[in-house]
Amino acid sequence: MSEKTNKEDKKKAYRLALSVIVALILVPAVIALGVAVWDDRKFYIVSLIIIIMSMVPFALRFESRKLRARELVVLAAMIAIGVAARAAFYMTPQFKPAVAVAIITGIAFGCESGFIAGAMIAFVSNFIFGQGSWTPWQMEAMGILGFLGGILFHKRDGSLPKLLPLCVFGGLGTLIIYGLIVDTSTVITTQSVITWEKLTAAYVSGFGPNIVHAAATVIFLLILAKPLLGKLNRVRVKYGLLE
Amino acid sequence: MQKDSFYTVNPAVNICFFAAVMLITTFVLHPVIVGVSLAAACAYTLMLKGRKAFVYMLAFVVPVVLAVSVINPLFNHEGVTVLFYLWNGNAMTYEAVIYGCVSACMFAALIMWFFCLNCVMTSDKYVYLFGRIIPTLSLVFSMVLRFVPGIISRIREVSQARRSISPDFGKNPIKGIRHGLSTVSVTVTWALEKAVNVSDSMKSRGYGLGRRTSFSVFSFDKRDCALSAIMLVCFAACVAALASKTISFRFYPSIKQTFAGWAAYGGCAAFAVLCALPVLLNIKENIAWRILKSRI
Numbered sequence: 001m002s003e004k005t006n007k008e009d010k011k012k013a014y015r016l017a018l019s020v021i022v023a024l025i026l027v028p029a030v031i032a033l034g035v036a037v038w039d040d041r042k043f044y045i046v047s048l049i050i051i052i053m054s055m056v057p058f059a060l061r062f063e064s065r066k067l068r069a070r071e072l073v074v075l076a077a078m079i080a081i082g083v084a085a086r087a088a089f090y091m092t093p094q095f096k097p098a099v100a101v102a103i104i105t106g107i108a109f110g111c112e113s114g115f116i117a118g119a120m121i122a123f124v125s126n127f128i129f130g131q132g133s134w135t136p137w138q139m140e141a142m143g144i145l146g147f148l149g150g151i152l153f154h155k156r157d158g159s160l161p162k163l164l165p166l167c168v169f170g171g172l173g174t175l176i177i178y179g180l181i182v183d184t185s186t187v188i189t190t191q192s193v194i195t196w197e198k199l200t201a202a203y204v205s206g207f208g209p210n211i212v213h214a215a216a217t218v219i220f221l222l223i224l225a226k227p228l229l230g231k232l233n234r235v236r237v238k239y240g241l242l243e
Numbered sequence: 244m245q246k247d248s249f250y251t252v253n254p255a256v257n258i259c260f261f262a263a264v265m266l267i268t269t270f271v272l273h274p275v276i277v278g279v280s281l282a283a284a285c286a287y288t289l290m291l292k293g294r295k296a297f298v299y300m301l302a303f304v305v306p307v308v309l310a311v312s313v314i315n316p317l318f319n320h321e322g323v324t325v326l327f328y329l330w331n332g333n334a335m336t337y338e339a340v341i342y343g344c345v346s347a348c349m350f351a352a353l354i355m356w357f358f359c360l361n362c363v364m365t366s367d368k369y370v371y372l373f374g375r376i377i378p379t380l381s382l383v384f385s386m387v388l389r390f391v392p393g394i395i396s397r398i399r400e401v402s403q404a405r406r407s408i409s410p411d412f413g414k415n416p417i418k419g420i421r422h423g424l425s426t427v428s429v430t431v432t433w434a435l436e437k438a439v440n441v442s443d444s445m446k447s448r449g450y451g452l453g454r455r456t457s458f459s460v461f462s463f464d465k466r467d468c469a470l471s472a473i474m475l476v477c478f479a480a481c482v483a484a485l486a487s488k489t490i491s492f493r494f495y496p497s498i499k500q501t502f503a504g505w506a507a508y509g510g511c512a513a514f515a516v517l518c519a520l521p522v523l524l525n526i527k528e529n530i531a532w533r534i535l536k537s538r539i
Contacts, residue, residue: 045270063379069442069450076383077438080390081431084398087391116380124387127366132357190311190350193342198318227428235435 018060022053043188051136055143058115065112074235075113078105082121085220087128094212098125099174100220101228102142103149107161108232111150118146137185141178148173158233166225167218174217179203179210247291247363248528249521253467254368256474261360263478264518268352271485272342273492275502275511277349283518284355290525291362304354308347315343321495342494359521371459378455386441394434401433402426470520477517484510 027050034046067075082101089096098121106114119139126135152169153161183206187198249257268280289297317329322338329335366388373381405422442450484490489507493499501507516523 059377059380063377066451067379069445070439072379072383073386073438073442073445074435076386077390077434079383079387080394081434083387083391084394087395116383120380120383120387124366124384124391127361127388130357131361131364133353189353191315191346193315193319193321195318198314201314201318223424228431231428231432231435234432235439239439 018057022057026053043194047185047188048136051140054140055119058112058119058143061112062116070239071109071113074232075105075109075117078108078232079117079120079124082117083125083128086121086125090128094209095216096213097216097220097224098122099142099145099178099213099217100170100224102146103166103170103173103217103221104225104228106146106149106151107153107166107225108158108229109150110154111147114146114148114150114154115143116146118142118144133189134182134185137181141181144177144181145173148177158229158236160226160229163222163225167221170221171214171218175210175214178213179206182206183210247521248524250363252470252524253461253463254364254371255463256467256470257363257368258372259471260474260517260520261356261364263474265353265356267478267481267485267514267517268349268356271490272345272349272494273490273500273502274345274348276490276514277345277352279511279515280518281348281352281355283515283522284352284359286519286522287359288355290522291359300355300358304351307354308351311350312340312343312347315346316340319343323497338494338496338498341498345492345494363521367459368461370457371461374457374459382455390434390438393437394430397433398426398430401429470524474517474520477513477520480513481510481517484513 030046030049030053034043078101082098082105085101086096086098099118102114102118102121105117109117119142122138122142123135126132126138148169153166155161180203183202184199186206187194187202191198249260264280264283267276271277285297288300292300316335316339319339319342320334320336322334322336324337325334326337326340327335366384370381370385370388373384402422405426409422484506487506489501489504490510491501502511
């Protein structure tokens, strides 16, 4: 037993070291390299590398966690529900329930699975909507929202969160976090010289769609949060899941 | 999709091709490089989807290109050659206009390449590629791919069943919304229960006991070797030419371009071959097929 916990501790320390290396050494190194070597497109390549690197710890952690089959498949089902929900609203641009589903998954499964669910919903649904240079940014943005949903509202006993703070978080999170990340990515992808004027122009022109997106998230959280979490709780009680 | 030979090569070759081409296209803002990439992307899109889809594509890409090329000179006033002054006193410079056009073409090429990538890299290829590196995530990914059509067809089934037992279906919009909501609710419950069923089935088949193996129909044959070798040589030649600074384009403050010497021409030719690889492969296979047919 002690040997096992020892091994676990070693693994944890290893992962922590990896995260520290990524955060403190690799990211600044990439930024420095970008400033020194790439003239034209440094914003694009640096931001892309940082975004991909920020997903690596989550992926590694998910791989090493040795989830039970049940948790894995129910998580996959939640991601599939998110993808199907986004696909069902293909006719209404920006008015999509995917972020709400990512946040709810984070609440039910915890922050790490929330990140994986958000990123995966963005990735898989882009097989329907089209992959593009925006895919990594969307994955990151939705992953962060799922992650924050888990951090703020995940309860071990599975009790439901209060709706008001949840909706405030969902609306503001979609408007600010998702909106900022995706609008910044538009500027970074299409322009090489980044100025505040360009960024402001992108944020201003993106404000309308972002408001619609945020409203959609709030509405879908209102409609979906209780029933979906209730259903997950039911499955948990019925089959002894996630304990 | 029409018959495409590049679709049938090993997924690793597919992804390396797209990564190499997009990398160079995105990071080398030189009109010649961008032009070559855009031309090859257009040719491959035409080959993949035919003329009609290509025209639709242009209807989407051309406005984006125009918008991007206009935005740069409006917001960027660097450069020494002033064309005219805007209403707010800012200068519209020749350099900024050229820069906008080149970066817009780069963006157009990127969109086209992503369009080709969407056609060629189907989801099964991602599962094959990532299955060894990140097995658990790939498993989740492949399960999601399986669940999504299942959920959609289940929604159809449930809604049909509900329609046939309720006589007033479709008459009252409020009742219609309630029907829709309970259809979704039923399907979600079903999906979660099904997930538990699937996991029980997985467990009884020994999931988690050892390393998972996965079936794939892809093999790495001689053609893949040859293609990888060509890609590697072309990519290396191109990067070497870029590193030697014989291909460069400076926009600000005044345009100064370098494109001279055998290194520049060689690098550019290598990049052209790299970009045109799928098109060339298709042409080669077409010729081979014609010759085979003529022998019958």
